[in-house]
Amino acid sequence: MKTNVIIAAIAAVMIPSAVFAQQPRPQLPQADYQFTVIKENPITSIKNQASSSTCWCFSTLAYLESEIIRIKGIKDQASYPDLSEMFVVSQSYKDRADKYIRLDGDLRFGPGSEADDVLHVIEDYGIVPQSVMPGKQELPSHGEIDAVTKAYVETINKRSARGVSKTWKAGFDALVDTFFGTAPETFEVNGKTYTPASYRDELGIVPSDYVTLTSFTHHPFYKPFVLEIGDNWRGDPSYNVPLDEFMSVLKGAVEKGYTVAWGSDVSEVGFTRNGIGVLVDTKAIATTGSDQARWVGADPAQAQKASVEIPKEIVPTQEMRQEWFDNKTTTDDHGMQIYGMAKDQNGTLYYMVKNSWGESGKYKGIWYVSENFVAGKSMDIMVHKSALPKDLKKKLGIN
Numbered sequence: 001m002k003t004n005v006i007i008a009a010i011a012a013v014m015i016p017s018a019v020f021a022q023q024p025r026p027q028l029p030q031a032d033y034q035f036t037v038i039k040e041n042p043i044t045s046i047k048n049q050a051s052s053s054t055c056w057c058f059s060t061l062a063y064l065e066s067e068i069i070r071i072k073g074i075k076d077q078a079s080y081p082d083l084s085e086m087f088v089v090s091q092s093y094k095d096r097a098d099k100y101i102r103l104d105g106d107l108r109f110g111p112g113s114e115a116d117d118v119l120h121v122i123e124d125y126g127i128v129p130q131s132v133m134p135g136k137q138e139l140p141s142h143g144e145i146d147a148v149t150k151a152y153v154e155t156i157n158k159r160s161a162r163g164v165s166k167t168w169k170a171g172f173d174a175l176v177d178t179f180f181g182t183a184p185e186t187f188e189v190n191g192k193t194y195t196p197a198s199y200r201d202e203l204g205i206v207p208s209d210y211v212t213l214t215s216f217t218h219h220p221f222y223k224p225f226v227l228e229i230g231d232n233w234r235g236d237p238s239y240n241v242p243l244d245e246f247m248s249v250l251k252g253a254v255e256k257g258y259t260v261a262w263g264s265d266v267s268e269v270g271f272t273r274n275g276i277g278v279l280v281d282t283k284a285i286a287t288t289g290s291d292q293a294r295w296v297g298a299d300p301a302q303a304q305k306a307s308v309e310i311p312k313e314i315v316p317t318q319e320m321r322q323e324w325f326d327n328k329t330t331t332d333d334h335g336m337q338i339y340g341m342a343k344d345q346n347g348t349l350y351y352m353v354k355n356s357w358g359e360s361g362k363y364k365g366i367w368y369v370s371e372n373f374v375a376g377k378s379m380d381i382m383v384h385k386s387a388l389p390k391d392l393k394k395k396l397g398i399n
Contacts (some may be wrong), residue, residue, distance in 0.1 A: 002094070009275035011110060011369045015316050018325050024394075025138055025271065027176065030272075030274055031276075031310045031311065032309075032310075033276060033310065033345075033367055034344060034345040035344055035350065036342055037340060037341075037342045037352070038343060039254055039340050040339065040340035040341075040352060041066065041254065041259050041339045042066055042069045042080075043062065043066050043259065043337065043339045043354050044066065044081065044082060045080075045082075045245065046078065046268075046278070046354065046355070046356075046358065047062070047324060047356050047364035048139055048140075048324065048356065048358035049140055049357070050139035051141040051142065051176065052111065052141065052142040053146075053160070053323075055116065055334050055336070055356055056112065056114055056115060056117060056263075057085045057088045057092070057113070057117075057118055057355075058085055058113070058293070059262070059336050059337050059356060060115040060118035060196070060335065060382070061083045061085055061088065062337045063115075063124075063259055063261035063337045063382065064083065064118070064285060065081045065083060066259040066263045066337070067205065067258075067259070067384065069205050070127075071105075072203075072204060073204075080368050081129070081203065081385060082129060082131070083127055083128070083129060083130060083131045083147075084129060084133040084134065084135075085130075085135070085140075085196055086133055086134070086135035086181060087121075087127065087128050087133045087183055087196070088121045088122070088123075089122045089179070090176050090179075090180040090223055090379070091124075091134075091183070091243050092120075092121055093111075093149060093171055093176050094118070094169075094172065095124075095151065095212050096109060096113075096233060097109070099138070099233070099234075100153045100157065101153060101156055101157060101160065101164060101168070101385075103120060105154065106231045107160045107233055107333040108233055108246075109153055109154075110146065111142055111146050111147075113125075113233065113235075114229075114232050114236060114380075115212065115261045115263065115334075115380075116234065116236035117233075117380070119210060120207070120226055120234060120236075122207055123207040125183070125197070126196025126198070126199060127196055127197050127205070128183065128187060129187075129189060129215060131190075132134040132184055132187045133179055133181050133184065134181070135180055136179065136181055141178040141328070144179075145176070145180075148175060149172065149176065150174060151196030152175065153172070156168045156172075161228070165227055166180045166378070175374075179333070182245070183196065188275040195312075206220065206253070209384055209385055209386070210382055210383070210384055210385065211239060211250060211382070211384075211385050212236065212238040212380050212382045213238060213239050213240075213241055213380060213381050213382075214236075214238040214239070214240055214241075214246070214248055214379065214381075215240065215241055215242060215245075215246040215318070215321065216321065216322055217319070218322065218325075218326075218351075219239060219240050220240065220242050221242055222239070222240070222241065222395045223240055224239050225235035225238065225240055226238075227379070229332040230332075231332055239396050241392065242338075243316075243317075243318045243320065243375060245323060246375075246378070246381070247371070247374070247375055249381070249383065249387070249388060249389070250338065250351075250374065251303065252292075252374055252387070253383050253387035254339070254340060254351070255341075256387060258383060258384060258387045259337055259339040259386070260337070260339075260377065260381050260382065260383055261335065261379050262335065262336050262337065262338045262383035263332060263335050263378070263379040263380045263381070264333065264335075264378050264379055265329075265330045265333050265334075265379065266375040266377075267325075267333050268280070268373075269330060270313075270373060271367075271373070272361075273360070274361045274362045274363035275362045275363040275366060275368060276366050276367065276368055276369075277353070277367055277370060277373045278311060278313055278369075278370045278373055279313045279370060279372040279373040279376050280313060280314070281314050294356055310344065310346060310348075313370060313373075314372060314376065315372055316376030316377075320374075321376060324376070324377075330376075330377055330379070336353045336354060336355050337353065338351045338353055338374075338381075339353070339354055344368075344369060348370060348371070349370070349371040350368040350369060350370050351369050351370075352367075352368060353368070355367055372385075385398055
């Protein structure tokens with residue numbers, strides 16, 4: 001105890017108090033970007049995760065909706081799929097509670113997760129349309145259910161030394177169902193009756209067809225490893241590939257008509273609230289509030305109004321990526337969907353990104369994120385295995 005007090009006292013002296021203070025997110029002046037679209041693959045409508053930490057679900061379902069469009073060859077936008085986020089979120093909460101108790105609380109219990117979690121839910125439970133399970137809130141606001149479910153599992157875990165009741169799981173599931181809605185056993189779409197599993201199969205989603213790639217040097221290349229981030233609570237592995245191949249897969253997939261589920265750090269000043277992501281050499285300060293405000297600032301009126309030249313970017317290397325991951329300046333913040341490519345007036349390549357913060361920003365929910373930003377700040381990407389080059393599939397042992 002005494003040693004801890006001494007360490008805490010030293011830390012208080014050595015670490016500036018500003019580190020602990022909540023500060024307004026700095027805003028860059030808005031440059032005069034002019035984009036020319038090179039490639040644009042189909043996406044569904046922009047959604048709003050609002051005050052919920054469920055980007056992992058919104059972005060991955062957006063990705064899978066585009067996959068359904070691609071697989072089924074759907075041309076009519078009126079026929080585009082709209083999948084239920086709250087179906088996936090509720091099943092994920094239930095699975096995580098079960099694992100939390102089985103691990104005696106040795107697991108992060110919170111609302112965050114990863115793209116692979118969505119595949120697990122769809123594999124195990126199927127999927128339903130948004131119209132069948134829209135959730136019980138017009139816009140998600142999950143502060144209450146997040147607090148209540150965490151307190152519930154913590155209480156069960158504390159009492160587990162005396163044995164766990166047979167009813168704790170039913171009680172937890174009832175909480176989740178009350179908040180998100182109850183998943184249907186059967187439902188109708190266009191006059192045909194489905195179960196969640198048969199609807200998944202009808203849509204052509206095969207979860208095992210999707211692979212997740214990352215690029216770090218603290219594990220061997222061309223081998224899978226479990227990315228060490230707290231939200232990867234299921235322990236899903238990612239295939240580790242060199243940065244040049246990582247970026248080549250991304251670009252090649254978009255060029256061939258695929259979209260990509262993208263996990264990234266967005267706590268950079270260059271990731272603005274106005275639809276731009278560039279890798280400027282400035283440290284970011286995150287704020288609290290809604291999910292959007294948390295990462296890119298709470299008040300657009302605080303941004304400077306002057307038009308300026310496009311800022312100079314860092315050109316990231318493999319070594320930079322590793323350093324940023326190790327020192328926590330690259331963090332696992334947000335999931336989005338990459339669906340196209342564009343160039344600015346200087347010829348710089350940008351990826352077109354569908355976000356889940358509603359129709360916000362200059363581009364109404366779309367972000368233009370530079371190739372440098374994606375190379376430097378990506379945590380991982382998910383692609384259909386058929387989008388991988390043959391030589392890389394061979395190196396990874398993927399059929």
